[in-house]
Amino acid sequence: GVELVEAAGMHDGNVLGVPYFACAPKHGVMAKPVQLQVLGGDVRALTAAEPSKEKSADESISLGQRVMWSGREADVRYIGPVEFATGEWVGLELLDPEGFHDGSAVGVKYFECLPCHGVFAQAVQLQSGRATPAVPEPAASAPVVAPPPAAATATEHEELDTFSSKDEAEDGSIRLGQTVTWCG
Numbered sequence: 166g167v168e169l170v171e172a173a174g175m176h177d178g179n180v181l182g183v184p185y186f187a188c189a190p191k192h193g194v195m196a197k198p199v200q201l202q203v204l205g206g207d208v209r210a211l212t213a214a215e216p217s218k219e220k221s222a223d224e225s226i227s228l229g230q231r232v233m234w235s236g237r238e239a240d241v242r243y244i245g246p247v248e249f250a251t252g253e254w255v256g257l258e259l260l261d262p263e264g265f266h267d268g269s270a271v272g273v274k275y276f277e278c279l280p281c282h283g284v285f286a287q288a289v290q291l292q293s294g295r296a297t298p299a300v301p302e303p304a305a306s307a308p309v310v311a312p313p314p315a316a317a318t319a320t321e322h323e324e325l326d327t328f329s330s331k332d333e334a335e336d337g338s339i340r341l342g343q344t345v346t347w348c349g
Contacts, residue, residue: 167194186330214275218244221288222253233292234284237263242276247285254285272336
């Protein structure tokens with residue numbers, strides 16, 4: 166859970182009736198560590214990724230190429246393996262701040278870009294050139310989120326239980342109380 170400085174969030178720390186933390190309305194968001202960047206430097210040194218390939222395995226994508234990803238223009242900055250998934254991935258620098266990172270993911274620096282401008286995709290998700298695709302790709306169906314069990318909700322006469330937080334993310338990249346930027 167992240168408390169934003171400005172009212173650009175989605176909640177007050179309560180999600181689906183479950184209180185995770187407390188903050189002012191519209192100041193709370195839930196985020197994955199990959200969506201956050203620690204201000205003033207990372208908690209730990211980033212590992213450098215292996216050098217990028219010049220072309221994707223199928224040779225459809227080249228380093229430096231302008232591509233379209235989900236209707237957004239981006240430049241290819243990395244092609245190769247990643248720590249967080251199997252297979253070949255393409256690191257993209259979006260022209261607008263609609264991404265999730267600065268070229269780093271899960272403690273590894275793959276390429277350089279501004280915060281919130283970086284994303285990873287697979288070559289099959291990319292189109293060449295600057296034009297918006299005539300027919301957009303169908304959106305993946307959103308996961309079904311079940312409401313919390315009845316015991317986790319409260320009536321006017323009961324107090325809600327709160328959850329205790331871990332002191333840091335599993336990979337150690339984010340610690341409780343740190344100031345971060347959110348690319349949500």
